Amino acid sequence: MPRVNFREDRCKGCGHCVTVCPVHIISFADRLNDKGYKPATIRPELMEQCIGCTSCARMCPDLCISVYK
Template identity: 50%
Template sequence: MSNSLTLKGVYFMTSITTIRGKCLPHFYPKLCKGCGICIDVCPVKILEFAPEFNERGYHYPRIKPGMEDKCIGCRLCERFCPDLAVYVEVLSS
């Protein structure tokens, strides 16, 4: 009998290429359902819930004030958002 555990749909990232200060997450508040996954997966913890509600009644994410240049461009927020409410813009150098 095997002691290993297999989880369907779970993928492990082994490396991330980052571009600190060269990327900026953007959010589509209308699409967001306030699950907070993007906030949880951000490795540099620059995201938080906005105090405002979207038209569906959910708090949506925003970049913490003063943290705009701290995004490392890993795009985890974008990849894990189940509602496609996040995209990461790569800024020109």
């Protein structure tokens, strides 16, 4: 199963990863990070649905996402 790591402390909340996820498991967190943005994250209950396509990591302008297969 793929594993996705979000560096929420670096996320600006641009939403590019949210829009490109083909299985729609990425959303914005309910809390703010240290920079005052709502970071993107994978909903824990949907983590097992990740297909490891790396679309989210490739679209992130701040290199906040790493995908491990």
